[in-house]
Amino acid sequence: xxxxxxxxxxxxxxxxxxxxxxxxxxxxxxxxxxxxxxxxxxxxxxxxxxxxxxxxxxxxxxxxxxxxxxxxxxxxxxxxxxxxxxxxxxxxxxxxxxxxxxxxxxxxxxxxxxxxxxxxxxxxxxxxxxxxxxxxxxxxxxxxxxxxxxxxxxxxxxxxxxxxxxxxxxxxxxxxxxxxxxxxxxxxxxxxxxxxxxxxxxxxxxxxxxxxxxxxxxxxxxxxxxxxxxxxxxxxxxxxxxxxxxxxxxxxxxxxxxxxxxxxxxxxxxxxxxxxxxxxxxxxxxxxxxxxxxxxxxxxxxxxxxxxxxxxxxxxxxxxxxxxxxxxxxxxxxxxxxxxxxxxxxxxxxxxxxxxxxxxxxxxxxxxxxxxxxxxxxxxxxxxxxxxxxxxxxxxxxxxxxxxxxxxxxxxxxxxxxxxxxxxxxxxxxxxxxxxxxxxxxxxxxxxxxxxxxxxxxxxxxxxxxxxxxxxxxxxxxxxxxxxxxxxxxxxxxxxxxxxxxxxxxxxxxxxxxxxxxxxxxxxxxxxxxxxxxxxxxxxxxxxxxxxxxxxxxxxxxxxxxxxxxxxxxxxxxxxxxxxxxxxxxxxxxxxxxxxxxxxxxxxxxxxxxxxxxxxxxxxxxxxxxxxxxxxxxxxxxxxxxxxxxxxxxxxxxxxxxxxxxxxxxxxxxxxxxxxxxxxxxxxxxxxxxxxxxxxxxxxxxxxxxx
Amino acid sequence: xxxxxxxxxxxxxxxxxxxxxxxxxxxxxxxxxxxxxxxxxxxxxxxxxxxxxxxxxxxxxxxxxxxxxxxxx
Numbered sequence: 001x002x003x004x005x006x007x008x009x010x011x012x013x014x015x016x017x018x019x020x021x022x023x024x025x026x027x028x029x030x031x032x033x034x035x036x037x038x039x040x041x042x043x044x045x046x047x048x049x050x051x052x053x054x055x056x057x058x059x060x061x062x063x064x065x066x067x068x069x070x071x072x073x074x075x076x077x078x079x080x081x082x083x084x085x086x087x088x089x090x091x092x093x094x095x096x097x098x099x100x101x102x103x104x105x106x107x108x109x110x111x112x113x114x115x116x117x118x119x120x121x122x123x124x125x126x127x128x129x130x131x132x133x134x135x136x137x138x139x140x141x142x143x144x145x146x147x148x149x150x151x152x153x154x155x156x157x158x159x160x161x162x163x164x165x166x167x168x169x170x171x172x173x174x175x176x177x178x179x180x181x182x183x184x185x186x187x188x189x190x191x192x193x194x195x196x197x198x199x200x201x202x203x204x205x206x207x208x209x210x211x212x213x214x215x216x217x218x219x220x221x222x223x224x225x226x227x228x229x230x231x232x233x234x235x236x237x238x239x240x241x242x243x244x245x246x247x248x249x250x251x252x253x254x255x256x257x258x259x260x261x262x263x264x265x266x267x268x269x270x271x272x273x274x275x276x277x278x279x280x281x282x283x284x285x286x287x288x289x290x291x292x293x294x295x296x297x298x299x300x301x302x303x304x305x306x307x308x309x310x311x312x313x314x315x316x317x318x319x320x321x322x323x324x325x326x327x328x329x330x331x332x333x334x335x336x337x338x339x340x341x342x343x344x345x346x347x348x349x350x351x352x353x354x355x356x357x358x359x360x361x362x363x364x365x366x367x368x369x370x371x372x373x374x375x376x377x378x379x380x381x382x383x384x385x386x387x388x389x390x391x392x393x394x395x396x397x398x399x400x401x402x403x404x405x406x407x408x409x410x411x412x413x414x415x416x417x418x419x420x421x422x423x424x425x426x427x428x429x430x431x432x433x434x435x436x437x438x439x440x441x442x443x444x445x446x447x448x449x450x451x452x453x454x455x456x457x458x459x460x461x462x463x464x465x466x467x468x469x470x471x472x473x474x475x476x477x478x479x480x481x482x483x484x485x486x487x488x489x490x491x492x493x494x495x496x497x498x499x500x501x502x503x504x505x506x507x508x509x510x511x512x513x514x515x516x517x518x519x520x521x522x523x524x525x526x527x528x529x530x531x532x533x534x535x536x537x538x539x540x541x542x543x544x545x546x547x548x549x550x551x552x553x554x555x556x557x558x559x560x561x562x563x564x565x566x567x568x569x570x571x572x573x574x575x576x577x578x579x580x581x582x583x584x585x586x587x588x589x590x591x592x593x594x595x596x597x598x599x600x601x602x603x604x605x606x607x608x609x610x611x612x613x614x615x616x617x618x619x620x621x622x623x624x625x626x627x628x629x630x631x632x633x634x635x636x637x638x639x640x641x642x643x644x645x646x647x648x649x650x651x652x653x654x655x656x657x658x659x660x661x662x663x664x665x666x667x668x669x670x671x672x673x674x675x676x677x678x679x680x681x682x683x684x685x686x687x688x689x690x691x692x693x694x695x696x697x698x699x700x701x702x703x704x705x706x707x
Numbered sequence: 708x709x710x711x712x713x714x715x716x717x718x719x720x721x722x723x724x725x726x727x728x729x730x731x732x733x734x735x736x737x738x739x740x741x742x743x744x745x746x747x748x749x750x751x752x753x754x755x756x757x758x759x760x761x762x763x764x765x766x767x768x769x770x771x772x773x774x775x776x777x778x779x780x
Binding site for chain 2: 082083085087118119120121122125207211213214217218221222234247248251252253254256257341345346347348349350352358460461462463464465466467
């Protein structure tokens with residue numbers, strides 16, 4: 001056959017293929033996990049044309065398209081599976097696609113079974129099952145180069161005769177055998193497939209007391225041993241293979257755990273420290289763009305929308321990119337070389353005790369930097385129940401966005417006294433306590449959910465520890481690209497939309513008369529309060545300063561901005577929720593700040609600065625932080641001299657922000673990763689309820705102890 | 708005697724896998740069928756999973772799963 005320019009007809013005019021002229025040939029790629037299936041996918045089809053989830057399940061769907069000798073071929077990458085007797089939703093998807101039972105997914109015309117040449121015995125289990133489906137089938141022997149290095153030789157022609165299907169040796173990274181594989185696909189579709197016989201002969205030899213499925217499994221291995229006898233030759237290696245010696249250290253209960261801890265520490269700190277300059281760069285870039293927009297646009301609603309709505313939203317999206325890229329780079333490398341399974345092996349016991357599995361460790365650890373890459377990294381968990389559970393508790397890990405809130409409140413309201421020993425200070429202890437609150441709550445929630453709504457037959461933890469190999473760079477980079485792109489494309493737009501909605505809520509309705517009256521009333525309140533304070537009262541300078549600021553242009557503008565926000569829809573909502581937040585020790589302004597921080601937790605400080613008439617300062621910086629702390633210290637309940645911010649209130653705010661789901665980006669990413677709006681709603685609800693209960697208990701107990 | 712009790716570094720022959728649920732079937736499908744030789748490579752800390760070598764590859768299973776695999780005397 002030769003390629004035709006229009007790519008529509010095959011010149012040999014074979015009956016089955018001629019009938020397909022101009023139509024796509026659908027080829028399913030089936031294989032065990034860790035068999036180099038993704039590398040083969042890239043070698044055949046390049047960059048996927050579509051990546052998403054199969055309808056209704058958290059199982060990744062990956063499609064690609066390529067043409068071979070004039071035929072257009074659609075490639076479906078099925079989830080990695082060990083058997084066609086499905087035991088998990090991802091395996092169920094593979095089986096359903098093969099049988100053409102999944103709506104919206106075309107029925108495959110041909111199956112390419114990926115079989116790891118270094119581990120043929122186990123891989124043939126799935127291959128022989130696939131052959132019995134009766135679809136045209138080709139077996140691709142991947143990792144053939146690694147098998148050569150290990151001294152394993154396979155007579156693929158003889159194996160092909162025994163299996164009655166083409167067996168093609170491929171080395172995907174160098175594209176060896178890729179064309180031959182394409183030719184084999186076209187050739188098997190020309191004649192009806194003849195599934196190999198041979199299983200039945202072995203079935204009769206199995207102890208009949210076994211269940212039918214167990215009998216089949218036992219007989220299938222007996223058959224495979226027979227199929228491979230004389231086909232696979234292993235040259236005993238001169239010395240113990242390097243991979244085994246590496247494993248001796250890396251899965252050792254002591255050395256392995258130490259290496260693991262060091263690896264995780266290195267990974268975690270680089271996400272923190274290497275991503276920070278990039279994130280700062282993005283923030284400065286966005287500040288520059290905002291500044292530009294401010295100088296170009298006339299003052300008014302449009303400028304406010306562009307700067308505080310759109311650009312703030314875009315900045316809030318793009319800022320996550322360095323962390324996502326960094327984490328996926330690490331995960332893809334660890335996965336590519338085979339360490340991810342070893343890490344899961346070492347951590348399994350610990351996570352098992354709270355109803356999760358070993359593979360949940362890396363997603364949860366990365367969530368301390370940011371829940372978004374963490375939730376996305378949960379894609380490496382094959383078991384959908386564990387994956388969903390991990391996604392649901394990941395936002396409870398204290399991410400870096402909570403840190404500014406903790407630092408400001410700990411520094412301002414927690415007495416800097418020693419606890420027991422002189423170097424252990426109370427603020428540091430409270431800070432550590434906030435991280436502990438998150439971890440403990442996550443453990444309890446995971447335990448509770450796994451015993452209740454996620455209860456089900458125990459998922460077997462039967463995990464292959466794949467051979468050590470060098471990561472394939474194209475696969476690694478593709479994973480990073482895909483993670484970043486899917487975040488920007490799918491989550492980005494929604495996050496910007498949420499940011500615009502919150503901007504609108506905090507800007508409208510806008511009534512200048514109301515604002516003027518508010519500022520005048522505020523001036524009155526401050527004057528009265530100042531008159532009642534003696535000169536040595538610590539509040540005296542703060543109140544005097546705030547009053548004096550009203551006579552400056554900047555101070556007046558900030559006060560008007562604060563008044564505008566207090567009389568906006570957001571302010572109204574804050575007053576509406578006041579009865580709900582009062583038991584937490586909060587006034588309505590704190591209620592407003594909590595609502596306004598829905599797009600992102602760190603916004604709470606900026607919102608407080610605006611509400612307390614400081615305007616758009618940056619509370620994350622030294623100067624802005626000090627100004628905000630002084631304003632918060634002086635703040636009183638409306639119409640009284642009673643302070644709002646006391647130690648119990650500061651603690652209750654911290655506990656609330658440790659447990660709440662005030663991060664639209666996280667919720668949007670949960671929605672995307674689970675293909676359902678149910679789970680973001682569940683996450684938001686349970687976390688908000690827990691946050692309220694935690695803050696309530698903290699404030700009430702704190703007040704009781706303090707009083 | 709079950710696979711769970713096999714000492715690290717030793718090899719044992721599988722006699723049977725008990726139970727008829729999906730976990731038992733998965734153990735069989737991964738190649739732990741009667742007659743196959745299995746070497747116990749190591750175990751994870753704190754009573755974590757076991758690392759096994761069989762049919763030319765490495766597999767890890769939890770201890771309570773290993774307890775289902777009976778070993779030939």
